[in-house]
Amino acid sequence: MTTTTLPAQRQLPLAAATGPTTTSSPWTQARVLARRSLIKTWRTPEALIDVTLQPVIFLALFTYVFGGAIAGGSQEDYLQFLLPGLLGQTIAMASVALGQNLNADIEKGVFDRFRSLPIARSAPLVGAVMADVVRYVILFVVMIAVGTVMGFDPASWTGVLGSLLLAVGFALCFGWISVYVGMLVRTPGAVQGIMFALIFPLAFGSNVFVSTETMPGWLQAFVHVNPISHLVGAVRGLMMGGPVAGDLVWTLVSMAGLLVVFMPLAVRAYRRRA
Amino acid sequence: MTNAIEASGLTMRFGSTQALAGVDLAAREGTVLGVLGPNGAGKTTAVRILATLLRPDSGTARVAGFDVVRQPAQVRARIGLTGQYASVDEDLTGTQNLLLIGQLLGFSTRESRSRAVELLEWFDLTDSAGRTAKTYSGGMRRRLDLAASLVGRPSVIYLDEPTTGLDPAKREEMWDVVRRVVGEGATVLLTTQYLEEADALADEITVIDSGRVIAHDTPDGLKHHVGGQRLRVRPTDPARVDEVRALLLALTGVGSETSTRGEVTCRVDDDSLLPALVGRLQDDGIAVSELSLHLPSLDEVFLTLTGRGTDTDTTEEAA
Numbered sequence: 001m002t003t004t005t006l007p008a009q010r011q012l013p014l015a016a017a018t019g020p021t022t023t024s025s026p027w028t029q030a031r032v033l034a035r036r037s038l039i040k041t042w043r044t045p046e047a048l049i050d051v052t053l054q055p056v057i058f059l060a061l062f063t064y065v066f067g068g069a070i071a072g073g074s075q076e077d078y079l080q081f082l083l084p085g086l087l088g089q090t091i092a093m094a095s096v097a098l099g100q101n102l103n104a105d106i107e108k109g110v111f112d113r114f115r116s117l118p119i120a121r122s123a124p125l126v127g128a129v130m131a132d133v134v135r136y137v138i139l140f141v142v143m144i145a146v147g148t149v150m151g152f153d154p155a156s157w158t159g160v161l162g163s164l165l166l167a168v169g170f171a172l173c174f175g176w177i178s179v180y181v182g183m184l185v186r187t188p189g190a191v192q193g194i195m196f197a198l199i200f201p202l203a204f205g206s207n208v209f210v211s212t213e214t215m216p217g218w219l220q221a222f223v224h225v226n227p228i229s230h231l232v233g234a235v236r237g238l239m240m241g242g243p244v245a246g247d248l249v250w251t252l253v254s255m256a257g258l259l260v261v262f263m264p265l266a267v268r269a270y271r272r273r274a
Numbered sequence: 275m276t277n278a279i280e281a282s283g284l285t286m287r288f289g290s291t292q293a294l295a296g297v298d299l300a301a302r303e304g305t306v307l308g309v310l311g312p313n314g315a316g317k318t319t320a321v322r323i324l325a326t327l328l329r330p331d332s333g334t335a336r337v338a339g340f341d342v343v344r345q346p347a348q349v350r351a352r353i354g355l356t357g358q359y360a361s362v363d364e365d366l367t368g369t370q371n372l373l374l375i376g377q378l379l380g381f382s383t384r385e386s387r388s389r390a391v392e393l394l395e396w397f398d399l400t401d402s403a404g405r406t407a408k409t410y411s412g413g414m415r416r417r418l419d420l421a422a423s424l425v426g427r428p429s430v431i432y433l434d435e436p437t438t439g440l441d442p443a444k445r446e447e448m449w450d451v452v453r454r455v456v457g458e459g460a461t462v463l464l465t466t467q468y469l470e471e472a473d474a475l476a477d478e479i480t481v482i483d484s485g486r487v488i489a490h491d492t493p494d495g496l497k498h499h500v501g502g503q504r505l506r507v508r509p510t511d512p513a514r515v516d517e518v519r520a521l522l523l524a525l526t527g528v529g530s531e532t533s534t535r536g537e538v539t540c541r542v543d544d545d546s547l548l549p550a551l552v553g554r555l556q557d558d559g560i561a562v563s564e565l566s567l568h569l570p571s572l573d574e575v576f577l578t579l580t581g582r583g584t585d586t587d588t589t590e591e592a593a
Contacts, residue, residue, distance in 0.1 A: 024380030032377040040365040043406070109361035113422065116325045118351040119378050 026120035033114075033127025037101075038134060050097055051139035055090040056146050062086065062209065063150060070210060076151045083147045084163070084239050085208035087140065088232040091167050092199050094139055095175040098132050099182030099191040106183075106273065122267045129175050136168045159238035166238070166251065170231050173255040176262035183269035202228045227254035276339075278303040278430050278461035279324060283333035285485075286319050293319040295485035296333070299463075301478070306452075306462040308476030308493075310469060312572060316485040317465040321434045324463065325355045338430050354423030354431040354460075362418050364408040368399050371407060371418060375425040393421040397451065413444040417451060424455070431455065433464045437471060449474055470569045473497065481579060488579050500570050500578040501541040505548070507555075508564035512536040518562075521554050542567065 024032075041047060062070075063079050071078035102125065105111055114124045144152070144160060154160050177198070182191050205222050206229040212220055223229050231254075233247030279301040286294040294316045301307035311317050322328040324335055326346040334341065340348040355361075362371050369390050376386030394403045397417040402410065407418060416436060423431060436452065437445040452475055456462055466472050472479045473493040481489040481496070489496060497503075509518050518538050522530045525547060530540035542548075548567055555562060570578070 024378065028380070029378050032374060036363065036366065036370075036374055039370060040363075043365045108364075109357050110363050112322075112325075112327060112357055113355065113361045113375075114378075115327050116350055116353060116355040117375070117378055117426070118347055123378075 023118065026123055026126075029119045029123035030126040030130055033124050034130040037128050037131030041131070041134070047097065048135065048138065051090075051094050051135045052142050054093075055086065055139055055143050058086055058090060059083065059143065059146060059150070066209075079147065079150055079152050080240060081236075082209065083143065083152050084236040085206070085232045087143055087163070087167055087235055088170075088206070088228045089199075089203040089208050090143070091136055091139060091171045092174055092203065092228060093196075094135055095132070095171055095178045096192055096195040096199070097135075097178075098128060098175050099178035099180075099195060100188040101182075102128055102179060103182040103185065103188045103191050121271055122263075125179055125266055125270055129172060129179065132175055133168060133172065136171045137164070140164050140167060154239040155241040156239065159241070163235040163238045166234060166248070167231065170227075170251060170255055173258040173262075174227075176258060176266050180262050180266040180269060183266055183273055202226055207232055227251065227258070230254060276303055277301060277336075279307065279335075279337055279463055281320070281324065281333065281335035284320060284323060284330045284335060285332045286316075286323065286328065286330050292485050294323075294330070294333075297482060297485065297487055299324075299335075299480055299487075301461050301463055303461050304459055305477040306456055306464055306475055308472030308479040309463065309465045309482060310467070310472045310479055310572070310575075311465075311482040312467060312576070314484075315482045317482065318434055319485075320482075321355075321432045321463065321465060325353055325432055326350055351426070352429050354426065354428035355434075356416075356419045356423045356432065356436060357434050362407045362410075362415060362422060365406060367406050368394055368403045368410075368418050371422055372425055375422050379426045381425075389425055393424060397421045411444075412440055413447060416440065416448060420451065420455070428460065430461045430463070433462060435465050435467065438467065445471070467572055469496075469500075469572055469575050473569060481575070483576065483580060496575075497569065498543075500575050502543040503541075503567050504539055504570055504574065505542045505551070506537055506539050506564060506566045506568070507551070507562055508535070508537045510561040510563045514560050517558065517560060518555075521551065521558070521560075525550055525554070537564065 059082070062082055063075050067075040067078035067082070071081070105124075111124060115121075120126075140163075178191070178195055181194050182188075185191055185194065205219060206226050207223060208228065212223050212229075215223065227250075230247045230250040234244055234251050236242065237244035237247060277300045279299060281297065281299040284294050284297045284299075285292070297316065297320055299307065299309070299320065309317050309320065319328065323330050324337055324342060326342050326349050329343055334343075336342070337349045338352040340352070342349050363374070366374065372390035372393055373386045376389050377383070381389060390403075391400075394400050397420065399414060399417060399421070402414060407415060410418065420433070420436070433452065437448045440448060449471070452462070452464070456475075462475075464472070464475055476493060478490065478492055479496050480487055489499070491499065505522070507518050507522070509515055515532055515536055515538060519530050519532065522538065522540050526540060526542060526544075528541055530538050532538050548565075552565075
């Protein structure tokens with residue numbers, strides 16, 4: 001591939017027919033793209049409402065409006081039960097924005113550029129998921145901080161730290177459902193619609209708000225296979241003391257399952273999306 | 275000399291729409307291939323196939339010697355794509371946009387930075403380098419988009435309608451930029467809706483319509499085929515239109531058309547006609563409020579080539 005008619009000297013090394021000189025690892029690519037997402041988040045702080053204001057509203061609403069009725073009087077007792085549960089619900093809901101943002105990005109054409117670059121197909125998706133860690137950590141810290149002001153009193157702060165790792169890890173795996181949906185549907189609004197339709201039964205058909213024993217048998221069966229129940233069970237155990245092992249194992253298993261199923265599906269849907 | 279872009283028999287169907295119905299394209303290394311056609315002709319689909327974003331239903335394409343379907347990674351390492359809708363990240367600054375691409379390509383932070391500085395300066399964006407692309411004008415956005423596609427020093431560059439939506443002054447500015455890029459030795463595939471643009475920039479022009487190639491020629495050959503330039507004269511006094519028509523007939527030997535606005539238009543192949551016409555108009559004391567020479571519009575080109583205009587609803591050939 002030699003060119004004879006070109007000027008021998010170029011003023012600037014702009015376009016050169018020399019072919020590629022460097023390549024980067026998929027890990028580097030994902031990291032670079034994660035940084036891009038973080039810069040965007042930084043520029044639009046209002047996009048953080050779903051991990052700051054929204055969970056606080058849920059916390060206040062369920063503690064002060066429903067808490068007394070649900071827990072038979074003591075709102076402070078209910079808060080100890082509610083907060084670990086609400087963490088599981090809100091962190092799953094926080095993943096909705098991930099699919100919405102990716103869906104919007106694809107329409108804007110920036111992803112055409114990424115697709116035309118010699119980088120891993122999965123890098124833009126993995127990068128976006130990685131950047132979401134920051135949002136999940138913010139959510140967790142805000143919930144614990146506001147909860148503490150309201151009277152939340154965990155039995156073990158080491159357990160709280162362990163819960164942080166577990167909940168963020170779970171969200172990273174659960175988020176691939178959102179990415180997958182984001183690759184399948186046409187509009188960001190549709191991503192939200194589908195994800196809420198999925199998350200609401202998972203969040204309420206669980207041990208998040210009330211004790212499972214009060215539910216009919218068929219619903220208890222659902223609660224027992226619901227991954228959010230196991231996450232909440234493990235987080236409750238870690239924060240408030242109590243059995244952890246069973247729920248922890250099931251949470252880790254469901255995390256692996258979510259990752260193994262939805263990550264390849266999402267990447268495949270992304271490849272196919274023209 | 276080898277072809278940097280070579281496509282044959284490309285077909286692509288989206289649902290009931292046949293976007294491409296067997297398109298051949300070829301661009302020699304270091305030249306500009308203009309792909310001319312109206313909206314919906316299949317230009318963008320062809321570019322997306324050549325940029326490995328779409329797989330054709332049938333047909334083959336090689337870019338820089340690599341097959342776009344079987345060796346997409348090698349192709350991607352050698353191409354630069356600037357889309358019809360400038361695909362820069364609006365929330366990032368000019369610098370950040372270019373750094374992102376450099377780092378994705380595996381440049382070190384220092385290399386990425388110096389490449390970004392170099393390109394921003396080259397595209398006259400240094401003063402706006404720290405502002406988010408959201409605040410850029412249309413022309414600046416196109417330049418940033420083009421800069422982003424050049425970070426990896428591609429040998430083949432796709433410019434998909436680089437001036438659509440720009441005002442005429444900005445369009446000429448963009449043409450200068452494109453000429454400079456070509457001067458650096460890359461092969462360029464440029465799609466456009468303007469014959470004038472293809473004429474100004476391309477070495478060869480392929481005209482496509484409803485997913486088919488309807489002409490391929492050099493700009494001069496194509497202009498010759500469609501009848502060179504158009505001359506338009508509008509006498510200030512509409513009553514003198516007939517006199518003007520008689521003058522034109524005497525000078526060119528071909529008939530002219532008169533619009534309802536009192537404009538007389540005729541084909542011109544001879545560059546010396548305009549000064550001659552001006553002399554005769556002066557001799558006869560005919561004042562004109564408009565006198566211009568221009569290349570045929572895409573509509574006029576299509577009328578000549580296909581016997582109909584660019585009405586994209588007329589798709590009987592695409593079935």
